Amino acid sequence: MRLFSLFAPTTNAAAHTDPACSEQRKLVPWLSCTANALHDGYTDMIDALLPTWQTAFGLGYGAIALLRGIYAGTTATLQVPAGSLAPALGTRATLATGTLLAALGYALAGMWGTLLGLCVALAVSGCGSCSQHSLASGAVSRAYGRNSRAPLIVYNFAGDLGKSALPATVWLLITFISWRHALWAVSSIGILVALVIALCLPSVRENEPTTEGTANEVTTGRRTGFSLLFAIGVVDTAVRMGLLTFLPFLLRSKGISPQMLSTALAPVFIGGAAGKFACGWLAARVGVTRTVLTTEGSTALLILAAIGLLLAPAMILLPMLGVMLNGTPSVLYGTVPELAPLRCTERAFALFYSGTIASGALAPDAYGLLGDRIGVHGATMATAATALAGFPLALALRRHLTTT
Missing domain, CATH: 1.20.1250.20 (MFS general substrate transporter like domains)
Known part of the structure; x- marks a missing residue:
């Protein structure tokens, strides 16, 4: 807990006067970092699985590039629509739904036994991951206001941890069980994270007072x-x-x-x-x-x-x-x-x-x-x-x- 206690929110006066509000805001960086580690890990997990999929489906290099491109393409294309959904649905609901979709995509990849099914599953997972960066980063920046630079650095570093941990976990699992069962195992982690976000991520409003004349x-x-x-x-x-x-x-x-x-x-x-x-x-x-x-x-x-x-x-x-x-x-x-x-x-x-x-x-x-x-x-x-x-x-x- 020491890491984020160094970056206590200071921009909203209510955060100082209401202990419950302050305690809730402390959850924002932890849950955002967890989401970033999970989603970035899911992204790089594809690279660890490509050799296995090449053998399982008899893929050429063009098909391998297509699999990687489907996930990256859907994630990049839908970033802006996902960011636009947040004001209407709320950050918590949108981020939790996106995390659930990312996890279910990998569960479907483990369930379907065809190349077409794998492509659809990766598209589903990519659609889910499109929400994470914009919403989690936005939540951290609102919680910390002008002091958000240091927490955002920690948030981005959490993504690097996920990129190392999840691909390594998958490689370890597929030495003992089939790659399909390994995907079900890692997708269960994402479902759990989605549930925690849905239940625990607090709502933090943006506090940017600006006079009408200078807006x-x-x-x-x-x-x-x-x-x-x-x-x-x-x-x-x-x-x-x-x-x-x-x-x-x-x-x-x-x-x-x-x-x-x-x-x-x-x-x-x-x-x-x-x-x-x-x-x-x-x-x-x-x-x-x-x-x-x-x-x-x-x-x-x-x-x-x-x-x-x-x-x-x-x-x-x-x-x-x-x-x-x-x-x-x-x-x-x-x-x-x-x-x-x-x-x-x-x-x-x-x-x-x-x-x-x-x-x-x-x-x-x-x-x-x-x-x-x-x-x-x-x-x-x-x-x-x-x-x-x-x-x-x-x-x-x-x-x-x-x-x-």
Whole structure:
């Protein structure tokens, strides 16, 4: 309990005068982190199951890509509609229903024995997962108001824990039982989480007092700032996913052994987990703009260094590269509530996540086509150049932030 007690809500006066309200609000980050860990784990669980499904259904690589694309596509496409449902149905009902759908999708995948059934099941699960990021992030930001940056960092880190835990759990289960029974087991976890959210997630209203005379001006300024933040997020995601696509091939060109190559990205991911905390802390102290300029500039320099150095020093740089790659998203997510249009926090998160997910899906293809033309080194250098494109966007964003 110590972790979130450091981030006590302070923006709503009622939270201080009503102990019951304060106690209820303490549930928001815990339940939001649980939802994020579950849904992100469900997303990455597909990668762990693809080899099993390839053997079970005799799939080619095109069909494998289709399975992954169905889940990611439905999740990305329905982010905004899910965020728009929250004001009508309520965050608790929408998030609980989405979590239940995500779990039932995997239960159906374990029940149906055909490729078509598996595709439908993944679409159902993807439809459920579309609600989580926007609604859980919005709930955390409303509960903590102007102090939401640190809790949102913890929330995003919880997703990394889920990405590690659930795929590993599935792999462990399918060594003892069939993959269908393994999916039923992990879907039962999601059903339980959905039930807890439905029963326990408190309702927290947004508290943004704004005078009528300045409301339009504030909203217009926020929309402009949010558009710039959105653009930075799209660019940053493209850099990260493009680099991760080419990094194994870059290391192989330097002579890395096949045994080391299978674990070569681990230092990047470890550094990335640390980067979420480190860069979020840095943004709170030196400002968002300075932190983004630091992370994007350092990313570009580290990419170029990794291209030019020999294998051993390049491997030493990978953890720091991971810190910078994952540091920028942590800063951006924490800034969404500040720039979201008034009382549209969930919709703002939905738009932001839709853009970054779409960028992450399309960037590898775009860089891959470029790599076919100019080679691995040239395409990797292009990711460094893309990182520098965030500089003018960050400088333009500066005047829209209360803490630059």
